[in-house]
Amino acid sequence: MKIPYIFLLAALVSGQVSAVEITVSAASSLKDAFNDIIIDYHKQYPQSKIRLNTAGSGALLQQVVQGAPVDVLAFADEITMNQAQQKNVIDAASRKTFAQNALVIAAPKSSKYTVNKPGDLQSRHFDRIAVSNPASVPVGRYTKASLEKAGLWAGLQPKIITTQNVRQSLDYIARGEVDAGFVYRTDAVLMKDKVKILTAVPTQSAVSYPIAVSKTTRQPAEAGRFVQYVLSAQGQAVLNRYGFKKP
Secondary structure, eight states, X not given: OOOOHHHHHHHHHHHHOOOEEEEEEEEGGGHHHHHHHHHHHHHHOTTEEEEEEEEOHHHHHHHHHTTOOOSEEEOSSXXXXXXXXXXXXXXXXXXXXXXXXXXXXXXXXXXXXXXXXXXXXXXXXXXXXXXXXXXXXXXXXXXXXXXXXXXXXXXXXXXXXXXXSHHHHHHHHHTTSSSEEEEEHHHHHHTTTTEEEEEEOOOSSOEEEEEEEBTTOSOHHHHHHHHHHHHSXXXXXXXXXXXXXXX
């Protein structure tokens, strides 16, 4: 008995259907929100598989520049994405700003001291202050710029403990290894049982998060679809749940 051609073709096509996998490199502060977005995305697109890679934005940029297989990049500032665009590692047309955050000074929950403005950190009660590396981490850049504008950066140097990313600063604060630290509001809220926000810190530019498809992706359609999902009402709802604001 011969198998009809149409059924043979359908069998061959169905046999070729396999999971489409992409890697999303996202800033450390996006880890929890993006984990939930990926779970929801998979429910809608079960054939898709998303691998989430998180680190400081500067480290993520270096990874892709050095040839790491990345399909989507999401950074915690526009400067890093500008650098990615200058280095021609993103599809500029796909670049979108998808969220905003806020810079805060946080302290261990048990701290008895208050801070109304960054200048209060000059007090003897704050001997160790966590600040992410401003050379490669957006939250560190925002912090340095704000402290420089207030004339505090140089004077606080002896107290500053440099961290690799915002989550490391958050961990130091939560464990009481520092007296205070500069983190994003969304990170502090995640550990509200161990960390408390002392005050918001004004920044010279908005703390905004851009996303883009990598130039080297082998799955441009899937990468583009994920970017659109982050921008969609569903993706924005998850981000809002974690305290991120619309740009």
